[in-house]
Amino acid sequence: SSDLTIDRMRKPTVARVHGAAFAGGVGLVAACDIAIGAPEAKFCLSEAKLGLSPATISPYVVRAMGERMARRYFLTAEVFDADEAYRIGLLQARVPAQDLDTAIEALTGHLSAGGPAALAKIKDLIRAVASAAVDATLVKDTARRIAEIRVSAEGREGIAAFLEKRKPAWIRGGEA
Numbered sequence: 537s538s539d540l541t542i543d544r545m546r547k548p549t550v551a552r553v554h555g556a557a558f559a560g561g562v563g564l565v566a567a568c569d570i571a572i573g574a575p576e577a578k579f580c581l582s583e584a585k586l587g588l589s590p591a592t593i594s595p596y597v598v599r600a601m602g603e604r605m606a607r608r609y610f611l612t613a614e615v616f617d618a619d620e621a622y623r624i625g626l627l628q629a630r631v632p633a634q635d636l637d638t639a640i641e642a643l644t645g646h647l648s649a650g651g652p653a654a655l656a657k658i659k660d661l662i663r664a665v666a667s668a669a670v671d672a673t674l675v676k677d678t679a680r681r682i683a684e685i686r687v688s689a690e691g692r693e694g695i696a697a698f699l700e701k702r703k704p705a706w707i708r709g710g711e712a
Contacts (some may be wrong), residue, residue, distance in 0.1 A: 542567040546656040553577040563593025566600035574633035577618040585613045651690040
């Protein structure tokens, strides 16, 4: 499904919401790494009113808004606004509609400062630790992950750039 494709994309994904996101549209927003919306945005998990279930989008929506809020909005098919979407975690920020592009540009500027391979590894890391028990296995896994990225070309370039007080190659237009 497109939600799975977005969720598993190696690069960070950003949802820019300025109108209505209903049913699968909410799933697309939830599948993105970051979601920013205008106050005018409206959301609705309308499947119940159609005699359907939001099954395919449920993993992303439940992860974004939590089980309790998913129960409410899956079962009632109520329309909710950007303030509520922010309160329940579907949106991470609300900005006036006229500032939406500026906010997205600022965010993508921050994202582009990160090493491309590191960003992909971070997405993998979050997926691995999000619901895992903190135990010896998880600690060992996270130690392995940092060790691997530190010795990668990108990791070495990032550390060298930091120590040399310069921008890393991926920002200067080169490759690490």
